[in-house]
Amino acid sequence: MYKYIFKRIYQLVIVFFLFLVTSYILFDSIPGNAFQNMLLNPLLPPGAYEQVLALYGLDKPLSERIVLYITNFFKGDFGYSYKYYPKTPIELIAERLPRTLMLFAMVNIVSFYTGFLVGKILAWRRGSKSETWITITSVFSYTVFYPWFALMMLWFFGYKMDWLPIGKFLYPEKWYDAPFDSDVIFTLMIKFTVIVSIIQFLIYMFTRNIESLNSKRNLRFFGFILNIVGSFIFWNTGDALTKKIYAMDIAYHMILPVITVTIVAFAGTALLTRTTMMEVLKDDYILTARAKGLSQRRIRDRHAARNALLPVVTSFIFTIVTIIDGSVLTETIFSWPGMGQLILDSVLNEDIPVAMATFSFIGVFALVAHFIADISYAYLDPRIRIQSQG
Amino acid sequence: MSNILEVKNLTMHYETLDGDVDAVKDITFNVKAGESFGIVGESGCGKTSVAMCLLQLQAENGKISNGSILFDGQELVGMSENDLRKVRWDGISIVFQGAMNAWNPVVKVGEQIREAMREHNPKSTKSQNTEKINELFNMVGLDSSASERFPHELSGGMKQRAIIALALSCDPKLIIADEPTTALDVVIQDQILTEIKNVQELLGLSLIYISHDIAVIAEMTDKIAVMYAGSIVEIGPTEEVFKSPKHSYTRSLLDSTPSIMGEKKKLRSLEGEPPSLINKIDGCSFSPRCPSPSNECKNQSIEMGLIKVGIDHYADKCCSGCISE
Structure with a gap:
C-alpha cells in the first residue's frame, strides 16, 4: 500500500510540473498583454510602456520567464497582481476562496x-x-x-x-x-x-x-x-x-x-x-x-x-x-x-x-x-x- | 416421522413477453424431518424454480398459480413478506448454485454470516456469534481465520464451504442445496458432499439436494424425485428407483451414467433436447424423446399423473408402462 501511495505521489508531481508549464505557455499565447491599454493614452511619454514591461519582466523571452516563474513558484513566490498591484495572488485567493x-x-x-x-x-x-x-x-x-x-x-x-x-x-x-x-x-x-x-x-x-x-x-x-x-x-x-x-x-x-x-x-x-x-x-x-x-x-x-x-x-x-x-x-x-x-x-x-x-x-x-x-x-x-x- | 415440508400440487409459471413458461407443473412431494430428498433432472427442467418457490424467492415474473407449500405447519404461499423473512434462513436455508457470486464482494465473510444471525437472533452478542461461526467453520473444514477475510481472498472450494457454514448459521430445520458442487473440481466436490452429509446427519437436518448429477444424488439422498419438463415423472426411495426405474426417462438417465463397479457397458445418451416449456406439449411430455413410444403416448387426450408402482414408489402413468422387462 505505501509503495502504491509513494508511486502515485511521484506521478502527481510530474503531472503538476507539466500542468504549470502548459498553463504558462497558454496564458502567454493570448495576444497582447495586461498593460496594452496604456498605449491608448495619447499622452503616454515615449519609452514608458517599455519601461513598465521591463518592470514586470515581460520583456524577457518566454523560455526565460517560464524557468523564472517555476523556480519562484516552488520557492513560494507567486509575484504580484498586475491589476491590483500591491496585492499578491495569494492574498486575492485567500479573500475569495x-x-x-x-x-x-x-x-x-x-x-x-x-x-x-x-x-x-x-x-x-x-x-x-x-x-x-x-x-x-x-x-x-x-x-x-x-x-x-x-x-x-x-x-x-x-x-x-x-x-x-x-x-x-x-x-x-x-x-x-x-x-x-x-x-x-x-x-x-x-x-x-x-x-x-x-x-x-x-x-x-x-x-x-x-x-x-x-x-x-x-x-x-x-x-x-x-x-x-x-x-x-x-x-x-x-x-x-x-x-x-x-x-x-x-x-x-x-x-x-x-x-x-x-x-x-x-x-x-x-x-x-x-x-x-x-x-x-x-x-x-x-x-x-x-x-x-x-x-x-x-x-x-x-x-x-x-x-x-x-x-x-x-x-x-x-x-x-x-x-x-x-x-x-x-x-x-x-x-x-x-x-x-x-x-x-x-x-x-x-x-x-x-x-x-x-x-x-x-x-x-x-x-x-x-x-x-x-x-x-x-x-x-x-x-x-x-x-x-x- | 412427521413431515417437515409438504408440497401439494405446486404450479408455477414465468410470465414472459413470448408467453407463459410453465416451469413447475403440479408438483407434490413430502420431506420428513431428518430425511434427505433429491431432485434430479436436466438443465431447465424446473429444479431451481422449485427451490426458489420453497423460499418464495422466485423472480418477479414467476407466479404461483396453484398449490400449497406447508413448512412446519405454516403455509408459505401467499405469506406476507415480513412473516416470510422469519421463515427464511431460520427455518429454510439454501446453499446456492455457484457460491462464487453468492457472497457480497465488499463485506467480510464472517460479517455476512453474523448479519443473518443478528437478524434471526437479535439477543446474541458479538462474541457469541463469532464463537458460533468459528465452530461452524471447523465443522465444514475451514480455518476460523477465514471469517475475517473478504470473499475474493478465498478459493472456490473455501467459498462453498463457507456458504454451507452460512446456511447452517441460524440452525435451520431444512437446507436446500441447489447444485452446490457444480463449479468445483471432482476432489473438492467429493469433500464438500461428505461435509454436507456429515453435517446433515450430525445435526439431524432435513435436506433437499438438487442436482443434474444422478450419481451424486444416489450417494446423498434417501428419497428421490426425477423431474422432466416441469413435472415429477418418478418419485420413490433412492435405492428402489435405482434398482428398478419405472419411467423411461429415469432409465435413460441411469443408462447415460457410467458405473464404476460391474461390467463395462456402452453408455447410451438420450436423443433430442429438453423441451422448451413455453410450448404446450401434447400428450406425454416425454413422448418426443422416448426410446420406445407407443401411439397412445402421443395421444393428446392422455393425462399425465403419478401412479403407484411399488412401496412408496410412484411413476408417471404413461411411461411407467413403457419399460417391460
Whole structure:
C-alpha cells in the first residue's frame, strides 16, 4: 500500500510540473498583454510602456520567464497582481476562496447525498409510477441548459416572488457598522461546518461495531440530536452570538444558488446511482441477502447501495474539482464574488500571476482529489486493495 | 416421522413477453424431518424454480398459480413478506448454485454470516456469534481465520464451504442445496458432499439436494424425485428407483451414467433436447424423446399423473408402462 501511495505521489508531481508549464505557455499565447491599454493614452511619454514591461519582466523571452516563474513558484513566490498591484495572488485567493468553498462544498455534499439517496430509491422501486416521474424530472434537470435554468430560478424566486435576494452574498447596508470583515464570518462558517461533519462522521465510525441493530440506530440518532443541540448552543453563546446575524445574512444569500446548483447537480448522481444499482440488484448476493431474511432496507442499503457506490464516488471526486473552476458560470450569474469571478477577471485582464496562481490552485486541488479517490477506492472495494499492493 | 415440508400440487409459471413458461407443473412431494430428498433432472427442467418457490424467492415474473407449500405447519404461499423473512434462513436455508457470486464482494465473510444471525437472533452478542461461526467453520473444514477475510481472498472450494457454514448459521430445520458442487473440481466436490452429509446427519437436518448429477444424488439422498419438463415423472426411495426405474426417462438417465463397479457397458445418451416449456406439449411430455413410444403416448387426450408402482414408489402413468422387462 505505501509503495502504491509513494508511486502515485511521484506521478502527481510530474503531472503538476507539466500542468504549470502548459498553463504558462497558454496564458502567454493570448495576444497582447495586461498593460496594452496604456498605449491608448495619447499622452503616454515615449519609452514608458517599455519601461513598465521591463518592470514586470515581460520583456524577457518566454523560455526565460517560464524557468523564472517555476523556480519562484516552488520557492513560494507567486509575484504580484498586475491589476491590483500591491496585492499578491495569494492574498486575492485567500479573500475569495472561503466564499466559493462555503457555497460549493455545500452544494456538492447536498447534491451528492440527495442524488445517491434518490437514485437508490429509484432503482429499488423500479417500474412504479413515482419512479417514472422522478426519472423524467431528473433527466430534465440533468440536460437542462444551466445558465438559462439559473436565470429562470433568479427571475422566479428573486424577482417574481421576491422571496430571496437576486445576487451578491450579503446586504451591504447591514454590514456598514460590522466590526469585522465578511471573510471572518465565512471562515467561521466553514470551520463550523467542517467540525459538525467531523463529529457526525466520528459518531458513525464509533457506532460501526455495535452488534445490536436497534441500539446502533438509537445511538446514532442520539448523536445526531446532540450535534444539533451543540450547534445551537454554539451560535447562541459568546463570540459567535455577535456574528450570528451576519452569518444568517450570508446563509440567506446562499439559499438560491445552493438550490439551483443542487437541482442541476443531483440529477447526474441520481441517474448514475440508479443505473449502477440496477446492475447490482441482478447479482446473486442480493438473492442470498433476501434468502437470509434480511429487511428490505438492509438489503438495499447494505448490499445493493454499498456495491453501487464505487462509480458514484468516482463521479463525486470529479465534481469536487469543479467546486472551483465550475463556479465561474454560477458565480457570474449570481454575482457571487468568489474564485470563479477571480479566474474570469484575471484571464480577461491577462493578469498572468493571478491567473497562474488560481489555475495552479485548481491543479493542486484536482490532483489531490484524484489521489484521495484512488485511496478511497481501496477502502470501498477490498478487491482493489489487494491488487494495489503488487 | 412427521413431515417437515409438504408440497401439494405446486404450479408455477414465468410470465414472459413470448408467453407463459410453465416451469413447475403440479408438483407434490413430502420431506420428513431428518430425511434427505433429491431432485434430479436436466438443465431447465424446473429444479431451481422449485427451490426458489420453497423460499418464495422466485423472480418477479414467476407466479404461483396453484398449490400449497406447508413448512412446519405454516403455509408459505401467499405469506406476507415480513412473516416470510422469519421463515427464511431460520427455518429454510439454501446453499446456492455457484457460491462464487453468492457472497457480497465488499463485506467480510464472517460479517455476512453474523448479519443473518443478528437478524434471526437479535439477543446474541458479538462474541457469541463469532464463537458460533468459528465452530461452524471447523465443522465444514475451514480455518476460523477465514471469517475475517473478504470473499475474493478465498478459493472456490473455501467459498462453498463457507456458504454451507452460512446456511447452517441460524440452525435451520431444512437446507436446500441447489447444485452446490457444480463449479468445483471432482476432489473438492467429493469433500464438500461428505461435509454436507456429515453435517446433515450430525445435526439431524432435513435436506433437499438438487442436482443434474444422478450419481451424486444416489450417494446423498434417501428419497428421490426425477423431474422432466416441469413435472415429477418418478418419485420413490433412492435405492428402489435405482434398482428398478419405472419411467423411461429415469432409465435413460441411469443408462447415460457410467458405473464404476460391474461390467463395462456402452453408455447410451438420450436423443433430442429438453423441451422448451413455453410450448404446450401434447400428450406425454416425454413422448418426443422416448426410446420406445407407443401411439397412445402421443395421444393428446392422455393425462399425465403419478401412479403407484411399488412401496412408496410412484411413476408417471404413461411411461411407467413403457419399460417391460
